[in-house]
Amino acid sequence: MAPLSEYNQQQKDAILMVRQYLSSLPNSELRWLRQRIKSYLQFRKVVNSFQDEHFADICSEKCFTSRTSACCGREGIITFFADVVINVLLSTSKEIDTLLETLEGDTGGFNCVYLNESGCLWRCKPIVCEMFLCDHAKNLVLAENKRLASQWQGFCRRKRMYTWPTRPVLFDELEVLFLNGGFDSPLMYLHKSPGLLRLKAKNGLGQKRS
Numbered sequence: 001m002a003p004l005s006e007y008n009q010q011q012k013d014a015i016l017m018v019r020q021y022l023s024s025l026p027n028s029e030l031r032w033l034r035q036r037i038k039s040y041l042q043f044r045k046v047v048n049s050f051q052d053e054h055f056a057d058i059c060s061e062k063c064f065t066s067r068t069s070a071c072c073g074r075e076g077i078i079t080f081f082a083d084v085v086i087n088v089l090l091s092t093s094k095e096i097d098t099l100l101e102t103l104e105g106d107t108g109g110f111n112c113v114y115l116n117e118s119g120c121l122w123r124c125k126p127i128v129c130e131m132f133l134c135d136h137a138k139n140l141v142l143a144e145n146k147r148l149a150s151q152w153q154g155f156c157r158r159k160r161m162y163t164w165p166t167r168p169v170l171f172d173e174l175e176v177l178f179l180n181g182g183f184d185s186p187l188m189y190l191h192k193s194p195g196l197l198r199l200k201a202k203n204g205l206g207q208k209r210s
Contacts, residue, residue: 004103004104004106005106007113008103008113010186011103011187012103012104013185014079014081014084014187015084015096015099015103016100017178017185018084018088019088019096021183022085033089034089036173037086037170040170041086041124044124044127044130046155047130047131048130050151050155051130055133055141058136058137058140072111072115073111073112074108074109074110074111074113076112077114077126077128078189079126079128079187080126080128080163080187081174081189081190082163082174083127083128085177085178086124087122087123090123091122091123095121095123099122102116127159131155133152164199165190165205166199167205168205169190172190172191175188179191
């Protein structure tokens with residue numbers, strides 16, 4: 001069997017370490033984690049409904065039929081470590097096994113490794129995927145509809161409340177949880193991205209861990 005690509009290996013390692021750590025936590029801590037991400041999941045539900053109502057047909061044509069969109073491209077998806085944590089927390093053991101088997105059995109191709117005929121294999125797909133709209137889709141739906149454009153801008157602002165570390169945010173908190181547990185991953189961008197580290201320092205957040 002050919003060695004995994006760097007992208008697939010990083011994804012696999014992150015899924016395995018998250019599964020390992022979550023399986024070691026008592027039920028009380030797992031309940032706390034599920035409660036902690038509740039607001040984020042409510043946000044994702046609203047965004048998903050908006051996407052389904054206004055973009056599903058357009059995105060299917062661009063991504064699956066004509067393959068002219070940059071969405072769902074191979075190894076083009078930035079996956080935050082917190083994305084992995086949330087997805088594993090919500091997924092069944094069988095669903096996690098399917099992700100790992102997909103990474104290990106990847107034979108290449110045009111599409112994202114997690115994309116099959118029925119759609120994305122993630123229970124809760126990465127936030128970058130949820131919030132990506134190509135110019136074609138935005139021009140068709142948002143350019144001439146100020147109400148929908150305003151809604152989308154509001155979603156983009158809300159996204160930052162979970163991912164953009166100008167204040168304490170969920171994605172940073174989830175990375176800290178695993179760092180304190182002795183784990184590390186290249187996907188921990190809120191602790192590894194120079195740009196995000198500068199942003200945190202500028203806002204007085206630093207590298208503090210509990």
